[in-house]
Amino acid sequence: MDIEKYRQFCLSLKEATEGTPFDEKTLVFSIKGKMFSSTNIETFELINVKCEPEKSIELREQFEAVIPGYYMNKKHWNSIKMDNTISDQQIQEWIENSYKLVVSTLPKKVQKELGIE
Structure with a gap:
């Protein structure tokens, strides 16, 4: 998976946005x-x-390519080395799972608006 395919997949998730809130090098999907x-x-x-x-x-x-989250809470975040040892499909599943976990922390009203309850 290259960075453009990663971006496209993240942005394909309902109401996902991208930005650089920390610095110009760190791309964040929210x-x-x-x-x-x-x-x-x-x-x-x-x-x-x-x-x-x-x-x-x-x-x-x-x-081997999955390690504790780099600069993240290592209990709740993993970092995935983009070294082509894990399939794009598997990476996409993990991104989607991450998205769903975050959505589950949003207020029920917002989850309903997103169509995810």
Whole structure:
């Protein structure tokens, strides 16, 4: 997966937005102001995705390219090395799961507006 395919997929999720709130190198994808994924625009060496704590550990044990979240809460975030050892489909599933986890923290009214309850 290249950075453009990553961007396109993240932005295909309902009402997802992109921005650079931290610095000009860190691209962040959010839903209603809450981040669900990020990457370094210049290197695209890894992406960060939110994950259930138990699942985070399981994925790190199963995939060498999955590591504790870089500059993130390592209990809830994984970083995925973009080294072509994990399929695009699998990465997309993890991004979508991250998006859904973040949406689940939004007020019920907002979830209903998004069509996700």
